[in-house]
Amino acid sequence: MTTDTRPATIVDTLTEKFGDNLRSVQPTTDQIPTVWIDRSALQPVLSFLKSEVEQPYRMLYDLTAIDEGSRQHPVQPGTDRFSVVYHLLSFDRNDDIRVKVGLPEADPTVATVRTIFPNADWYEREVFDMFGVRFDGHPHLQRILMPHTWEGYPLRKDHPARATEMPPFELPDERQDREMEAFKFNPEDWGMKRRSEDSDFIFLNLGPQHPGTHGVLRVILQLDGEEIVDAVPEIGFHHRGAEKMGERQSWHSYIPYTDRIDYLGGVMNNFPYVMAVEKLAGIDVPERAQVIRIMLAEFFRIASHLVWYGTFAQDVGALSPVFYMFNDRERIFTIIEAICGDRMHPNWFRIGGVADDLPEGWDKLVREFLDYMPARLKEYDSLVMKNHIFKGRTKGIGVYDTDTAIEWGVTGPGLRATGYEWDFRKTRPYSGYDQFEFDIPIAHNGDCYDRGIVRVEEMRQSLRIIEQCLNNMPSGPYKSSHKLTTPPNKDRTMHDIETLITHFLNVSWGPVIPPGEAFAAVEASKGNNGYYLVSDGSTMSYRTRIRAPSFPHIQMVPAISRGHTVADLLAILGSIDFVLADVDR
């Protein structure tokens, strides 16, 4: 474990202000200042960080918890069972801070920070759902990802991780009735009225099976005629326990699971995960591998945006664009397949590099695509973005400004459409993005149309990046020679016993990653996608936290759809570009 060496000014400020309540400072591998505080001081500390400190931490970037119960290398002061982690992001500093609160097993309760950060609402529900941590003052502290009838808290270490560790699943009639009953929506629970002075409201259950929700999303709408008075999104139908799986898969064998988080993003999901593991392991990735990674990630950005483009147009009633765009996506998949051997979920990045070198003739394929695509994008502009009806349906709909976006934890094109230029590829260049020339497109109105414009322009920028990859692909190894690289280089295994043993262990058990914690994030197609990994010095992760962009984006849907019609809601959902697997993980 390395120690925090940079001048930690924010820690000094906090020590000065909250001296007694600041329990300790935890050194972390990723160098993000991490402070442990008393739980009584949580609200003052967070509100100080959000609004009083110079260059404030305005965004609650992530909120999660860790069950410290079975650690071999404890990190926290005291013997608390749970720690709740608040990850804040400061745009002015371009820096993060992690605030941790330890909670005893007997009384896992902490005050809600919903009043300080509105997006804490769902995060706290998730932590409650997964760990049983209670948040005092939270009005709707109920399960969010698991079924309401679920018993136990899945991410606790004593909760079984495999179905075989649990009794067989049975669904007798009375249980089915109970489960169905749990889905019933009771407006009063959400402080909704059934009627106003002059009209009765309709409560419309939109989803989880609905053509316009792009997956299993349920939104309960309170309607006055067709005008949305309020909305309650319900998620969790796509929950597969990806974070729990991280705790029982080796560091290496978890990579395919990441592919399926944002299933349109392909290797873009591998990216932050392997980056986080490499941070923990201290691996430097060779240049060629970095550029291959960037090229594939940008291909997937275009592929993902094409799906968004087509389905967004379909949401507002244009039937044809989706077919053209899927055809173009198919061309991308041909290239991906030639390089990786798989299309949607190539599972191609490895700890320390990529799985294999680029195949012969890859450059020809990429060149063909680069020649073909710009003309198509131009055609789509006239087909979709310049269409009058389309503009009428999307301009001025679902508007939010930069401050609102930050309040709700919005990242990616949704944030850039409000006129705020913030892109990890520029602000925190990873994997060598600083070596590339490209622009960060922004728009200014923050409505559905502008979110679209930003994405369309991003595709052009991605083409620019891919072209630079093509023209300047460095030579050299595609995988690091570090001993934790998995699978390790094999060329010397038959020459000396050390390499043979390392190879054998890394391949059979998987690599042993040194204890520590690291967070790594990339600018994915939907927003910031980050992995917060806690290693306890074993072959498996101790805690895998996936900071998915779609989760906070869906959370803000009610806030931006009130007063619009049902038809607008579908345009709003389309413009957000979420993937339910990314929301629920």
Next chain:
Amino acid sequence: MSFQGSALLAILVLLGVFTAAPGLIWLERRLLGLWQDRYGPNRVGPFGIFQVIADMVKILTKEDWIPPFADRPVFVIAPGVIIFTVLMSFAVVPVAPGIGVVDLNVGLLFFLAMSSLGAYSVVLGGWSSNNKYSLLGGLRAASQMISYEVFMGLSLMGVVVMTGSFSMWDIVMAQQGMWNIVPQFFGFVVFLVAGVAEMHRLPFDIPEAESEIVAGFHSEYSGLKFGMFFVGEYLGMVVVAAITTTLFLGGWHGPWLPPIVWFGLKTFALVCFFILLRAGLPRPRFDQLMSYGWKVMLPLALANLLVTGAIVVL
């Protein structure tokens, strides 16, 4: 030699119309396939033409389920209304000299009356399903009906003023020298827009907007009753195309080819145009459609009528 008004002819027109509808379904799917870079049905029979028969067999033999919560009588009547009104509209269409079911001296009014009645089918279907999505579809249909019916009627009055008759046959005869589309261009445009709205097709498929309200007014319908809505929609497309041909495109008039072929070609071209609209355009919101109807189409139709009237009087 005139078959006009004979029972035989009525049956022939009916048969023709009923074979046209499945053909249209196939045509639409193939054309959409062509325009959307894909194939469309191409496996069953030559060019996939038997796909339609397979679909019809499927739809007719499906369980005809009536939801227990629906308003039974209205639920059953609603799909019948659309078929009835659409077929009745065909009665006044003059196909070729001597070929047509009836020559009413209020033919045009009859068509307008029938198309207005047809809207009831959608509203009642949506209402009686007792499903919130259907209800929203029905509500949208009602609002759409209110906004397009007015300017639809007005847009045709220019033609009536010029011809001096409500009879479809007289109107076709009057176009011997020049098609009405030339002097009545604005009337033509307004009527075409209203016509697309009348048959609930994209861009005005607002009552059934799939991505928004599932299947809108016919969400609860299945089997034969769904089939009636489905066929009704396609027949509606033929009616609007046929009426537009009659009123603005000179009906059966045209050089060299026999009149009935001209009528068929013009109608066919319009139908293809409607399909192209579906392939090319997104869908406005229903309040946008309404404000477009009242603020743009209605004044345009009125101005067109006034100018036409003034010219005729002078």
